[in-house]
Amino acid sequence: MEKKTTSSIIDVTNINEKIYDYIKKNISNQHFPSGYKLNIRQLSETLGVSYTPIKDALFRLAGEGLIEITSRTGTYVKNITETDIQEILQIRIILETTVIEEIARKINDKQLQSLNDLYQKSVSIVVNPNDCESYKIFMDYDSRFHISFFEIMGNKRLLHIYQTLNAHMQIVRFRLFNHALGKLPTTDEEHRMILEALYEHNAAKAKQAAANHLTRLKKLCDTIKLDPGNQDARGK
Structure with missing residues (x-):
């Protein structure tokens, strides 16, 4: 039986950059507000892509100070004071x-x-x-x-x-x-x-x-x- 897959809402061309832009835009417009927990599994299901490009995007955004990644509690949108x-x-x-x-x-x-x-x-x-x-x-x-x-x-x-x-x-x-x-x-x-x-x-x-x-x-x-x-x- 063929495994059911989730269709992607992201154009697979230049996938890493587009996922990065998608998450960044949702942070910037406060759709993902301060303190919002970014769930990799949920993002994967929503976007119809694997975990890898999502993790890459999150590491980039952490480097830009937009999110914080902790081993104990997860990944959150960083509060801008x-x-x-x-x-x-x-x-x-x-x-x-x-x-x-x-x-x-x-x-x-x-x-x-x-x-x-x-x-x-x-x-x-x-x-x-x-x-x-x-x-x-x-x-x-x-x-x-x-x-x-x-x-x-x-x-x-x-x-x-x-x-x-x-x-x-x-x-x-x-x-x-x-x-x-x-x-x-x-x-x-x-x-x-x-x-x-x-x-x-x-x-x-x-x-x-x-x-x-x-x-x-x-x-x-x-x-x-x-x-x-x-x-x-x-x-x-």
């Missing part, structure tokens, strides 16, 4: 302002158009309170707008560092939404000022616009308790 958030934002300010200052001198028309397209799409998204789906769309454009700076820079190692950092930032963005802030009212204008400076190839102006944008976000996080606290799902 308020201290973690402040450190992440400090690093982001240093990296992003430096990169924007650099690319302002060399960005070309095609790259500017691509950034402008992302900006226009972001502006068009109206996010109402409790409208998580529209916020996800906005957050995707917002994230791609900022990652584009590092792609234009052309430094693969720097891009990798920022992409790892951005996974943590996605969690912060969702926590902001959960505090009924939704799409922050100054975001569109601050993005416009960054873009305007890049069109002018004004490195100092672009750096300052980015610093203002990110510093405002950091100050906002200083005033709001973003630690999930009793939302931690460990043991549930």
Whole structure:
């Protein structure tokens, strides 16, 4: 009798990377919240794949600080504390302002158009309170707008560092939404000022616009308790 197998919901092409992306995305959008126990067997059955690529993905995510693996209790989504958030934002300010200052001198028309397209799409998204789906769309454009700076820079190692950092930032963005802030009212204008400076190839102006944008976000996080606290799902 032929053994029944679970059909895969993951395209088997480049399977390791896709499973890694799947788990990472579910952590970033809080579908797997802080303290959530990641069960390898359950993931294997859900995705229709063997344990090996799942274990590989979990080890990568542990290295990025998104999960913790313990021999006694299992594998859990790591809690990102308020201290973690402040450190992440400090690093982001240093990296992003430096990169924007650099690319302002060399960005070309095609790259500017691509950034402008992302900006226009972001502006068009109206996010109402409790409208998580529209916020996800906005957050995707917002994230791609900022990652584009590092792609234009052309430094693969720097891009990798920022992409790892951005996974943590996605969690912060969702926590902001959960505090009924939704799409922050100054975001569109601050993005416009960054873009305007890049069109002018004004490195100092672009750096300052980015610093203002990110510093405002950091100050906002200083005033709001973003630690999930009793939302931690460990043991549930």
